[in-house]
Amino acid sequence: MTTNEKILNDLRLSKKRYLHTMGVVACTKELAKRHFPLLSTEKLETAALLHDFTKELSVEEQKALCQKYNIAITAEDEKIPKLFHGKTAAAIAIHEYSADEETASAIYYHTTGRANMTDMETVLFFADYIEDYRTDKACIDVRKYYEKCLKQEDKHLIALKKGVLYSFDTTIKHILDKKELISYTTIEARNSLLEDL
Ligand SMILES: [Fe+2]
Ligand SMILES: [Fe+2]
Numbered sequence: 001m002t003t004n005e006k007i008l009n010d011l012r013l014s015k016k017r018y019l020h021t022m023g024v025v026a027c028t029k030e031l032a033k034r035h036f037p038l039l040s041t042e043k044l045e046t047a048a049l050l051h052d053f054t055k056e057l058s059v060e061e062q063k064a065l066c067q068k069y070n071i072a073i074t075a076e077d078e079k080i081p082k083l084f085h086g087k088t089a090a091a092i093a094i095h096e097y098s099a100d101e102e103t104a105s106a107i108y109y110h111t112t113g114r115a116n117m118t119d120m121e122t123v124l125f126f127a128d129y130i131e132d133y134r135t136d137k138a139c140i141d142v143r144k145y146y147e148k149c150l151k152q153e154d155k156h157l158i159a160l161k162k163g164v165l166y167s168f169d170t171t172i173k174h175i176l177d178k179k180e181l182i183s184y185t186t187i188e189a190r191n192s193l194l195e196d197l
Contacts, residue, residue, distance in 0.1 A: 003098070004042065004045050004046055006097070007050060008049060011049065011053065012056075013052065013056060014056060017055060019133045020052070020133050021048065023132050024048040024051060024127045025048040025049060026132070027132070028044045028045070029041055029044060031127055032123050034156060034160075035123070035157055036119040036120075039119055043102065044120065044123065046093065046099055046103050047093075047099075047103045047106040047110075047120065050093045050097070051106075051124060053085075053089040053093075054084070054089045055085040057085070057088075059084065062081070062084035062085065065088040065091065065092070066088065068091075071091055076181075076183060076184070079181050082111060083111060083112065083183060085111065086110050086112070090108035091104075093107050102118065105118065105120070105121060106118070106120040106123070106124040109185070110125050112185040112186045113164070113185070115188045115189050115191070115193075117164075117189065125167075126146075126163060126164050126167065130142055130143040130146060130163075138174060142163065142167045142170055145163060145166045146160070146162070146166070149163055164193060165193045165194060165197060168186065169190065172186065
């Protein structure tokens, strides 16, 4: 059995999140083929399969995993519990499935993004946003905007960066509307991409 087959076997997710995960697997491959053909499809699949591996666990279970894998819990994690699952899934990727740094880092940052993302981080972050099973308006908007940019831009990499920037802006607006806290890492990610473009 390959590592990815084992992960697939070990996934314990609701039907909705399982389908989302499969959508991310397919979308990372599509994005990588278009923008970063040198990325390892095997590693991308590992990252995609594991990215929401712990998403459905309770905060208590997340904290227990933090203790098990020696993950420092920040004040921001406590205030934005959604941030736990990227960190705990990245630790599981390393310790249980021997994932390398590149793969683990893509999982770690898939929720917040970060400034100067690596190619694999960018692909997983964006695939998580626009994969086909995502049907909320914000995701459809971002997908359509990215597809429009692909048609307009000669350089497809610019279209990808514009799409990712648009996804950050959409997320930040959504969080503002809900009057919730925004992770500083997301703000840094958005600012760095804006300057980059
Ligand atoms: Fe996630
Ligand atoms: Fe996800």
